[in-house]
Amino acid sequence: MYLLISFTFLILQFIIHSQGKLDPCPVPWRLPCPLPPWPRTYNMQLSTQNYFGSSEDFYDNETVSFAALHGVIGIDWANHYSLPMHREDTLAQQAAIIKAVNPKTRVFVYRQAELALNIFDTNAIVMYNSSKTNWFVLFPNGTIYNDSTTVFHYRMDQFCWDHRNPDVQDYFVNSYIASAFNQSAVDGIFYDDDTGIWAERSNYPNYTEEYRLVVDAATQVSLNRAWELGLRYNKHAWQAWLSPNVPTSQDTTAVCVEKMKTAISMKDVPVTFPAMYNGACSTPWEQCKDLKQQLAAFLIARGDYWLFFTPSTWWKEGFETNYGIPLEDAYEPFPNFFVREWSNCTVYLDCNNFNSDIIFHSRAMSAHRKKLSHHNSILMKYFVHFYHLLCRFCRMFYF
Numbered sequence: 001m002y003l004l005i006s007f008t009f010l011i012l013q014f015i016i017h018s019q020g021k022l023d024p025c026p027v028p029w030r031l032p033c034p035l036p037p038w039p040r041t042y043n044m045q046l047s048t049q050n051y052f053g054s055s056e057d058f059y060d061n062e063t064v065s066f067a068a069l070h071g072v073i074g075i076d077w078a079n080h081y082s083l084p085m086h087r088e089d090t091l092a093q094q095a096a097i098i099k100a101v102n103p104k105t106r107v108f109v110y111r112q113a114e115l116a117l118n119i120f121d122t123n124a125i126v127m128y129n130s131s132k133t134n135w136f137v138l139f140p141n142g143t144i145y146n147d148s149t150t151v152f153h154y155r156m157d158q159f160c161w162d163h164r165n166p167d168v169q170d171y172f173v174n175s176y177i178a179s180a181f182n183q184s185a186v187d188g189i190f191y192d193d194d195t196g197i198w199a200e201r202s203n204y205p206n207y208t209e210e211y212r213l214v215v216d217a218a219t220q221v222s223l224n225r226a227w228e229l230g231l232r233y234n235k236h237a238w239q240a241w242l243s244p245n246v247p248t249s250q251d252t253t254a255v256c257v258e259k260m261k262t263a264i265s266m267k268d269v270p271v272t273f274p275a276m277y278n279g280a281c282s283t284p285w286e287q288c289k290d291l292k293q294q295l296a297a298f299l300i301a302r303g304d305y306w307l308f309f310t311p312s313t314w315w316k317e318g319f320e321t322n323y324g325i326p327l328e329d330a331y332e333p334f335p336n337f338f339v340r341e342w343s344n345c346t347v348y349l350d351c352n353n354f355n356s357d358i359i360f361h362s363r364a365m366s367a368h369r370k371k372l373s374h375h376n377s378i379l380m381k382y383f384v385h386f387y388h389l390l391c392r393f394c395r396m397f398y399f
């Protein structure tokens with residue numbers, strides 16, 4: 001149960017070709033992509049996202065405090081892994097512990113799209129009922145396909161839901177998934193393995209391609225129904241946020257530009273950037289080489305519901321700063337140079353050399369802020385123009 005690489009490429013293709021018109025979608029259950037059921041915000045701290053992994057018990061206080069700094073977090077199945085059962089309850093309890101520290105933190109809990117796991121009580125109760133053998137994918141000899149594994153000191157059985165069975169769909173949606181939606185501390189669900197069965201099942205027998213496709217298609221139907229149920233509860237799905245590729249210092253100028261243009265074109269779509277599967281730096285922020293530029297890229301491209309996937313430590317200066325609100329869309333005054341005006345700052349990223357900056361407007365100007373920030377922005381344009389010419393000049397000598 002490792003987290004799956006998302007179908008970023010497929011989704012990007014889709015976005016580019018259908019801006020402003022979001023349905024249908026190549027990953028059918030994810031879109032149309034209703035916006036999260038909460039007000040939009042440009043507050044940077046509320047726009048941060050992180051995912052929390054394994055812990056023998058509930059998270060320690062330090063982890064809870066860190067989690068509670070974020071706008072949106074996910075909690076993995078391996079939270080409180082010492083307990084071989086009751087995961088519906090422990091995940092919701094962990095969510096409540098975090099929300100007690102910061103009620104503004106939105107907490108998403110883990111659910112498995114593909115596997116029935118006996119650590120969830122709603123799963124265990126049907127996994128061992130001999131009259132429900134047809135609820136699960138079977139070996140050719142008719143016994144349940146079982147990727148059993150050992151966690152801590154107990155056995156965790158992993159069966160694959162056979163979503164083709166209508167009873168499985170009903171149960172998956174109305175019991176297993178509903179058990180998260182009906183908890184007040186839970187804001188939504190992280191659906192693991194939502195792109196289908198088989199990806200991680202290394203020791204499966206040779207099921208035919210036709211069989212795999214039909215089980216996968218049925219899984220998408222269940223997920224779509226779960227999504228619809230979530231909307232009725234005003235809950236959301238982690239997978240609603242899409243992940244465009246994020247520029248890095250390894251990119252050529254052309255690649256950086258292409259990534260920026262794609263990200264900018266996704267302004268009206270919920271996006272996580274850099275996103276957990278997409279080059280997010282998982283080390284302390286000081287070691288995240290491209291963090292400064294990626295935050296600038298985020299501010300340049302972002303829309304109402306964008307989230308910035310944070311490193312493994314909190315970067316106060318980056319995430320608690322009040323950037324204000326964007327005053328206009330991003331623009332490219334000179335080739336490969338992206339700029340956006342915010343009410344409190346001007347942000348740029350130069351794909352020619354992967355330099356970025358966030359330039360704050362003087363606070364003394366607040367009385368005439370609008371007018372003066374307009375002047376500032378003109379000065380900025382002259383500055384970047386000069387800078388750009390100078391760099392071009394430098395490059396002539398270095399190449």
Ligand SMILES: *[C@@H]1O[C@H](CO)[C@@H](O)[C@H](O)[C@H]1NC(C)=O
Pocket residue numbers: 061
């Ligand atoms: C952790 O926080 C809880 C709740 O604030 C408190 O009761 C407990 O004593 C703290 N534990 C430690 C080890 O600091």
Ligand SMILES: *[C@@H]1O[C@H](CO)[C@@H](O)[C@H](O)[C@H]1NC(C)=O
Pocket residue numbers: 125129130131132
């Ligand atoms: C097993 O499933 C059958 C059919 O749904 C049901 O009637 C029975 O009560 C279940 N047994 C247990 C022990 O839950």
Ligand SMILES: *[C@@H]1O[C@H](CO)[C@@H](O)[C@H](O)[C@H]1NC(C)=O
Pocket residue numbers: 139140141142143205
């Ligand atoms: C059924 O097949 C699986 C996979 O080949 C095997 O591990 C299992 O022992 C078999 N069970 C029986 C009862 O033959």
Ligand SMILES: *[C@@H]1O[C@H](CO)[C@@H](O)[C@H](O)[C@H]1NC(C)=O
Pocket residue numbers: 144146148157
């Ligand atoms: C699943 O596999 C484990 C470990 O091999 C075994 O102990 C357990 O009986 C199996 N359960 C089922 C229902 O196949």
Ligand SMILES: *[C@@H]1O[C@H](CO)[C@@H](O)[C@H](O)[C@H]1NC(C)=O
Pocket residue numbers: 174175176178179180182183
């Ligand atoms: C939530 O749903 C589950 C499954 O339907 C149910 O067992 C549980 O009692 C419900 N809890 C609340 C608080 O409504």
Ligand SMILES: *[C@@H]1O[C@H](CO)[C@@H](O)[C@H](O)[C@H]1NC(C)=O
Pocket residue numbers: 205206
């Ligand atoms: C499954 O297919 C692979 C590749 O075709 C083959 O090497 C393997 O022996 C097959 N396994 C079974 C159990 O048929």
Ligand SMILES: *[C@@H]1O[C@H](CO)[C@@H](O)[C@H](O)[C@H]1NC(C)=O
Pocket residue numbers: 322323324325343344
């Ligand atoms: C700009 O920043 C100041 C604090 O530095 C803050 O009071 C103000 O609300 C910010 N402006 C906007 C539009 O957020």
